[in-house]
Amino acid sequence: MKIEVIHEIHTRGLTKTLLALLALLCTTHVLGADNNYLYINITILHSATAQGAVCLDGSPPAYHLDRGHGTGLRSWIIYLDGGGWCNNISDCLNRSTKFLGSTTKMNQQGFFGGILHNTSKENPDFHNWNRVRVKYCDGASFTGDVEQVNPETKLYFRGARIFKAIMEDLWNKGMKNAENAILTGTSAGGLATILNCDKFKCLLPESARVKCVASAGFFIDGKTINGTSHIQEMYQEIVNLHGSAKNLPLACTSAMEPSLCFFPQNVVPYVQTPLFIINSVYDSWQVNNTLVPSFLDPQHAWKDCINNISSCTSSQLIIIQAFGVEFLKIFGGLTPCFTRGYFLTSCYSHGDIQSTSYWYNTTSPRLLSKTIAEAVGDWYFERAGFQHIDPGYAVASFFGFLSAIVALVFSYMRVALVFFLDILLSWVNREPSN
Numbered sequence: 001m002k003i004e005v006i007h008e009i010h011t012r013g014l015t016k017t018l019l020a021l022l023a024l025l026c027t028t029h030v031l032g033a034d035n036n037y038l039y040i041n042i043t044i045l046h047s048a049t050a051q052g053a054v055c056l057d058g059s060p061p062a063y064h065l066d067r068g069h070g071t072g073l074r075s076w077i078i079y080l081d082g083g084g085w086c087n088n089i090s091d092c093l094n095r096s097t098k099f100l101g102s103t104t105k106m107n108q109q110g111f112f113g114g115i116l117h118n119t120s121k122e123n124p125d126f127h128n129w130n131r132v133r134v135k136y137c138d139g140a141s142f143t144g145d146v147e148q149v150n151p152e153t154k155l156y157f158r159g160a161r162i163f164k165a166i167m168e169d170l171w172n173k174g175m176k177n178a179e180n181a182i183l184t185g186t187s188a189g190g191l192a193t194i195l196n197c198d199k200f201k202c203l204l205p206e207s208a209r210v211k212c213v214a215s216a217g218f219f220i221d222g223k224t225i226n227g228t229s230h231i232q233e234m235y236q237e238i239v240n241l242h243g244s245a246k247n248l249p250l251a252c253t254s255a256m257e258p259s260l261c262f263f264p265q266n267v268v269p270y271v272q273t274p275l276f277i278i279n280s281v282y283d284s285w286q287v288n289n290t291l292v293p294s295f296l297d298p299q300h301a302w303k304d305c306i307n308n309i310s311s312c313t314s315s316q317l318i319i320i321q322a323f324g325v326e327f328l329k330i331f332g333g334l335t336p337c338f339t340r341g342y343f344l345t346s347c348y349s350h351g352d353i354q355s356t357s358y359w360y361n362t363t364s365p366r367l368l369s370k371t372i373a374e375a376v377g378d379w380y381f382e383r384a385g386f387q388h389i390d391p392g393y394a395v396a397s398f399f400g401f402l403s404a405i406v407a408l409v410f411s412y413m414r415v416a417l418v419f420f421l422d423i424l425l426s427w428v429n430r431e432p433s434n
Helices: 014-023 046-051 089-095 159-172 188-203 230-242 258-262 264-270 284-291 303-307 314-332 372-380 392-428
Strands: 038-044 062-066 075-080 109-112 130-134 180-186 209-215 275-280 341-345 387-389
Touching: 046 159, 062 109, 062 159, 075 159, 075 188, 109 130, 130 159, 159 188, 180 188, 188 209, 188 264, 188 275, 209 372, 230 258, 230 284, 258 264, 264 275, 275 372, 284 303, 284 314, 314 341, 341 372
Parallel strands: 075 130, 075 180, 180 209, 209 275, 275 341, 341 387
Antiparallel strands: 038 062, 038 109, 062 130
């Protein structure tokens, strides 16, 4: 659906107007909403265990591969799955018993949609490439590497080894002859794309056109509703637990604390490989976890708002609006780079480019009348650059903030009026003095 902006501010229904401005009539794109996925059998890489490249529970890593054909025979897309992180032993132990920590718990077939689909109708530029979906089972965006294994927990933190082992296997299966290659991923996989982008390029032939596309992976170092840095603390725990520091971009870790190099805002300036960033200014995961982590909402005052933006109060919307302002302030602070591309929407979503409805569909978000697929394709093949932020954001930011403020002012005026009338009535009804 084409992104629209409501310009008119009414004297009534101010909150509803703000809701429309903030949501910008975007649909939320959820994996599973599409019904035309391609399903590909899993490949368990048993040989990787010899180099210690294993999931949290010690099982071998895995991926799904659908071979290219025709003009795409020597072109490769490597998609890194997302799925959050584990930042403490308890969390990682729980994760190790599920598909995000063990290949023994994974489905034998994986769906391919959006950027991984095999038809030109769904995926115009990359449908006939070799398309790979790498399973995520390490809990640290493919960055961890701890040699020692605690005999009590029996947890393995080996994400960086998994990435290396799978890339080597794909190299032997034809990627060594690649003429075109894209590293991509969503959410934790989008972050992994940014963190491993230059490393990926170094694995490919020098003559190959190599670029990276990160979807919903630009997690900012934002504050919670009470002003604390919960996400920064969590990333520090992840980096320490998984031994990720040595696998984060050296240019960044030489300039600041390694845990800060888990934030794209600190890494992107050092990425040399062309990078395309797809994100929402109002990323729903970040609102739910960075801005309003559950432990700061024990009374569930934010629950309805987070689950459905139309249920937010005016004061909650002002806070979310401020988060969007902070996101753009951080993003705007990145050093300009002509080889970089970006597609920033104002949708309240955590979109996945494996979703056809998000990637290339009549319901897909559009900027300058282009879908994400068209924007990425034009950028990759250098038919046209693409660096655009939803133009409705500025309108939403100004008018939305204004309408919410007016609503709050009227609210306070009503309270003051009631208070004044109460005093007046008390004075009128007072007992006459003798």
